[in-house]
Amino acid sequence: MRAMFAVVLLVGLGLAGFAVHMAQNYVEKYQAALANERQTRKPEIETVDLYVVKAKVEYGEKLVPENVVKIKWPKNSVPEGTFQSETALFPDQESRPRYVLRPMEPGEPVMAIKVTAPGADAGLTSRIAKGSRAFAIRVDVASGVSGFLRPGDRVDVYWTGSVEIGDSREDRDFTKLIQAGVDLIAIDQTANAEGVQGTIARTVTVAVKPQQVAALAQAQNTGRLSLSLVGAQDDTVAEAIEVDQRSLLGLTREQKVVEAVQEERVCTIRTRRGAEVVQIAIPCSN
Incomplete structure (x- = not known):
């Protein structure tokens, strides 16, 4: 009985060892195939x-x-x-x-x-591109887009004022676009976009070329500047824009016709005939 039990035990151990060996070989072959496939397969995204x-x-x-x-x-x-x-x-x-x-x-x-x-x-100097200069523009609640400006925005600059036209010395009031797509680099004394929380600015600083600095300085001293905010995704360039009161209201300028009327000159001489003084017409020398 004991011998039979021993034989069954040995056969069972042998079969178990064989099964473990077969399973180990299968796992090793599977892992080798998987590793080989990973090495040969190119990554989908470089x-x-x-x-x-x-x-x-x-x-x-x-x-x-x-x-x-x-x-x-x-x-x-x-x-x-x-x-x-x-x-x-x-x-x-x-x-x-x-x-x-x-x-x-x-x-x-x-x-x-x-x-x-x-x-x-x-500082501010690190935000000015090569060849550009910083220029401050005075603004208020209306000209400064009600406090919605932030450093990094782009604006169009409009000038409103009056000039004398011709020899008539007539003043003409109009508004004109003088700079388009100007970069804002600071609001008041803040160059951080996150630090400006919708406050009404007194000055904005823009980065422009030296020639534009001269134009803006002249415009600011002779009229009033207004800013128009450009959309973040807008890559268009505004064309030349100029509006005066007549074009705004659709009026036409009246042409004044001045008729020159030349009066005829009459030249006379006086002569006395007895007690009577008589005027006699004569040709004018001039």
Whole structure:
């Protein structure tokens, strides 16, 4: 009886070992095939490494390595101006740090337009492009679009005033578009778009070319400037616009006809005939 039990036990152990061996071979073959398929299959989306911010950063903050992380990003949708290496983003963090120019949300790529150049501060000068100058325009609740302006917006600038026309010295009042699509870089003393909360500004600062600075200065000193906000997705350029009161009301200018009437000159001489004085007509010499 014991011998039979021992034989059955040995046969059972043998069958169990054989089953385990077969299962192990099957799993190994499956894993090898899966690994081989993964190696031969090309990735569906090609990616590159670039840096994004880990947490929200605000205007003026110092950008440090602890604020960013490198992630995989689809290669065909990499934004222009991103950083793909730490040496490019932080060339010399100790002596030439970068500062944030535009608020960024977590996961947003760090771009060159959103941070300063190494060693530059986050002041107004960092927002002025090469060849441009900053110019301040006085505004009020009406000319400043009721406080809806923000740094980074674009505006059209209109001039309203009067000029003398011709020798008649007649004043003509009109409004004319003098600059189109001008970039706003600051509202009052704030260059941070998030820091302007719908307040009525007294001045706005625009970035324009030197020739435009002269035109705006002359316009501001001879009339009144008004701003018109351009839509964020609007890439059209406004054409020359000029409106006066007559064109606004649809009136036509009256032509004054002046008739010159030349009076005939009569020349006379007086002569006395006895007690009577008589006037006699004679030809005029002139």
